[in-house]
Amino acid sequence: MKRKKKDFLFDTLVTLIASFLGIIIIFPLIYCFLSSFKTPSEFLNPKLLPSSFLYLDNFKNALERGNLLRYTLNSFIIAFIGTVVRMVLSILAAYAFTFYDFKGKNFFFFLILGTMMIPGDVLLVTNYLTVSKLHLLNTYLGVMIVSFVSASQMFMLRQRFKTIPKDMREASSMDGYGDLWFILKVLLPLSKPVVTTLFVQSFINLWNAYLWPLIVTASSPEMRTVMVGITRLNSWEDENYQLVMAGVCISLIPSIILFIIMRRNMKKGGLDGSLVG
Amino acid sequence: MASITLKNVTKVYTSSQSVGGGLFRKNKEKKKDVVAVKDFSMEIKDKEFVVLLGPSGCGKSTTLRMIAGLEEIDRGELYIDDVLMNDTESKDRDVAMVFQNYALYPHMSVFDNMAFAIRKRIPDKKEVDRKVREAAGILGISEYLDRKPRELSGGQRQRVAIGRAIVRNPKVMLMDEPLSNLDAKLRNQMRSELLKLRKRIDATFVYVTHDQTEAMTLGDRVVVMKDGEVMQIGKPDEIYSNPASLFVATFIGNPQMNVIPVSAYRKSEGFYINLFGKELALGVEYSSTLSKRNESFIPLMLGIRPEYITLDDGGGLFEGEVMISEHTGNSIIVHMNVDGTEIVALEEERNRREINYTQDSILHFSFSLSDVYLFDAVSGLNITYGVGNGQ
Ligand SMILES: Nc1ncnc2c1ncn2[C@@H]1O[C@H](COP(=O)(O)OP(=O)(O)O)[C@@H](O)[C@H]1O
Numbered sequence: 001m002k003r004k005k006k007d008f009l010f011d012t013l014v015t016l017i018a019s020f021l022g023i024i025i026i027f028p029l030i031y032c033f034l035s036s037f038k039t040p041s042e043f044l045n046p047k048l049l050p051s052s053f054l055y056l057d058n059f060k061n062a063l064e065r066g067n068l069l070r071y072t073l074n075s076f077i078i079a080f081i082g083t084v085v086r087m088v089l090s091i092l093a094a095y096a097f098t099f100y101d102f103k104g105k106n107f108f109f110f111l112i113l114g115t116m117m118i119p120g121d122v123l124l125v126t127n128y129l130t131v132s133k134l135h136l137l138n139t140y141l142g143v144m145i146v147s148f149v150s151a152s153q154m155f156m157l158r159q160r161f162k163t164i165p166k167d168m169r170e171a172s173s174m175d176g177y178g179d180l181w182f183i184l185k186v187l188l189p190l191s192k193p194v195v196t197t198l199f200v201q202s203f204i205n206l207w208n209a210y211l212w213p214l215i216v217t218a219s220s221p222e223m224r225t226v227m228v229g230i231t232r233l234n235s236w237e238d239e240n241y242q243l244v245m246a247g248v249c250i251s252l253i254p255s256i257i258l259f260i261i262m263r264r265n266m267k268k269g270g271l272d273g274s275l276v277g
Numbered sequence: 278m279a280s281i282t283l284k285n286v287t288k289v290y291t292s293s294q295s296v297g298g299g300l301f302r303k304n305k306e307k308k309k310d311v312v313a314v315k316d317f318s319m320e321i322k323d324k325e326f327v328v329l330l331g332p333s334g335c336g337k338s339t340t341l342r343m344i345a346g347l348e349e350i351d352r353g354e355l356y357i358d359d360v361l362m363n364d365t366e367s368k369d370r371d372v373a374m375v376f377q378n379y380a381l382y383p384h385m386s387v388f389d390n391m392a393f394a395i396r397k398r399i400p401d402k403k404e405v406d407r408k409v410r411e412a413a414g415i416l417g418i419s420e421y422l423d424r425k426p427r428e429l430s431g432g433q434r435q436r437v438a439i440g441r442a443i444v445r446n447p448k449v450m451l452m453d454e455p456l457s458n459l460d461a462k463l464r465n466q467m468r469s470e471l472l473k474l475r476k477r478i479d480a481t482f483v484y485v486t487h488d489q490t491e492a493m494t495l496g497d498r499v500v501v502m503k504d505g506e507v508m509q510i511g512k513p514d515e516i517y518s519n520p521a522s523l524f525v526a527t528f529i530g531n532p533q534m535n536v537i538p539v540s541a542y543r544k545s546e547g548f549y550i551n552l553f554g555k556e557l558a559l560g561v562e563y564s565s566t567l568s569k570r571n572e573s574f575i576p577l578m579l580g581i582r583p584e585y586i587t588l589d590d591g592g593g594l595f596e597g598e599v600m601i602s603e604h605t606g607n608s609i610i611v612h613m614n615v616d617g618t619e620i621v622a623l624e625e626e627r628n629r630r631e632i633n634y635t636q637d638s639i640l641h642f643s644f645s646l647s648d649v650y651l652f653d654a655v656s657g658l659n660i661t662y663g664v665g666n667g668q
């Protein structure tokens with residue numbers, strides 16, 4: 001009896017703490033969502049709820065006058081293509097490091113991992129100089145190019161690929177399938193959870209990037225990403241926070257949709273049944 | 278039609294391949310080459326069933342993988358149907374392989390696992406479907422075609438793995454310890470099914486195992502290997518009754534052959550040995566080979582199979598004290614201490630007489646000198662191998 005009571009108390013406590021933390025995390029989003037329906041005068045008011053959810057001027061203004069539609073498109077192109085290229089390169093690199101034997105394999109692997117130790121901000125200036133010398137300032141490619149390779153993604157994919165028996169690749173090669181077929185038909189389906197998680201994570205990271213897109217597109221307003229664009233909403237008309245809130249809400253939509261679509265695929269997919277055990 | 282010819286096929290693993298090695302690890306000490314297979318030569322006839330047999334690490338899998346084209350041949354030549362295959366890619370050799378751990382694709386159904394093996398070659402969907410169903414029928418897995426491998430038992434997975442190979446209708450079927458992961462009962466069952474399967478499939482088989490029962494029952498010919506070298510190639514009964522060396526003699530046969538160090542010495546009429554205090558004259562077939570060596574004192578290993586030892590409780594030539602006796606149902610295995618040497622005898626249950634097999638009792642035993650093998654103590658070779666002595 002005593003034991004059960006203790007468990008119950010513990011469970012309740014954990015639930016309470018978790019709920020409390022959850023509320024702290026989600027509250028800014030709720031506040032942001034609710035505020036985006038407020039009129040400028042309402043916004044200064046300490047009330048949580050807007051008077052009407054039909055007041056859509058903030059969204060309209062953000063999209064039209066703040067050019068957020070264009071910025072969202074920019075962000076989408078950059079995040080999507082950047083993620084796809086990054087995934088393709090990571091998968092191919094991880095594949096080579098897992099299934100091929102070549103001279104200096106370990107050296108190159110650790111060299112690549114070593115790049116993870118350099119903080120991104122340190123590279124900001126050199127990257128900027130490189131991109132500008134390549135005449136890529138104010139272009140999509142200029143924003144994306146620095147995110148095309150990711151050592152950490154490559155590493156995570158390799159960890160997964162290593163659990164897949166080499167026999168499987170040998171079996172498929174004996175049946176006449178090349179590396180690409182094996183990757184598409186066997187390796188990726190078996191690594192779906194890792195691949196989708198990395199895809200979503202990478203997309204959201206690129207979508208939320210701020211500093212790099214800001215400096216690369218500084219002289220060309222129509223090339224801005226949505227994150228850069230949102231901050232400009234405020235200075236565009238003084239102290240217009242409800243407009244920013246609406247912008248944030250809009251900017252969240254693609255990430256949320258992506259997450260919902262991909263969530264199904266992120267669950268564990270094992271190797272059960274492939275092997276004898 | 279598929280004969281396979283191996284000529285001095287050799288595989289050496291170099292240190293860079295065999296040792297993972299981190300960035301900062303010293304690699305100097307590991308510059309050692311492993312000779313996995315050394316000068317393997319053999320001609321395998323069309324539709325023959327050849328078994329590679331040997332202890333773990335003797336190079337069986339490596340040999341098989343070289344035939345499959347999964348491993349490069351460092352030296353020597355491999356022909357399939359008299360066409361040199363050394364540089365031919367695996368997929369162009371028309372060989373199929375059953376892997377030891379099955380390596381089924383876990384995300385595909387049984388049907389797709391098998392169909393995947395031929396889709397690349399056969400574009401016609403109906404034809405693929407027909408072939409998969411036919412192969413599934415042969416193996417008795419037709420009901421499971423829609424299941425995923427994880428929903429199958431070990432024996433069923435094994436069948437799918439075999440199915441994936443036979444659906445291709447290959448010239449050469451390679452199998453790497455396909456039964457080693459099954460439990461004893463299932464293994465026996467699959468073994469006899471493989472025998473039946475073999476009659477239905479037009480392929481040359483190369484089968485790897487470390488299990489002598491599998492080798493003896495399945496193989497037309499058995500290749501006994503050790504440390505990358507071929508010790509003997511022969512029909513199962515030849516390997517058993519006329520082993521080329523002490524290694525083959527002790528590796529084949531269960532319980533293992535008794536081996537007793539003896540010395541042959543020359544006396545006027547011929548050669549003699551002293552065994553457990555008894556002086557025995559060797560037969561002419563031994564004496565004639567030994568006399569060629571021009572030595573008067575030759576260290577030898579005497580081998581006698583447990584099943585050729587006759588036990589009784591009096592009158593036998595030798596005397597031993599029972600250490601343990603094991604009843605296996607249809608036979609009884611008696612371990613005796615004879616002057617400090619352990620001698621194992623096997624008596625079939627139906628031949629069993631009123632003898633006291635219990636521990637510490639004294640038994641008499643004898644065997645015929647014609648059932649004895651003599652091996653050179655240094656080289657381990659059977660001194661009468663090839664002379665036609667047989668047993
Ligand atoms: N990829 C490899 N790299 C280095 N050595 C290997 C490799 N594969 C096998 N070997 C070595 O070659 C020898 C033969 O191996 P293998 O053919 O797998 O033996 P078996 O199948 O008879 O157990 C062993 O000593 C093993 O350690």
Ligand SMILES: [Mg+2]
Pocket residue numbers: 334337338339
């Ligand atoms: Mg092996």
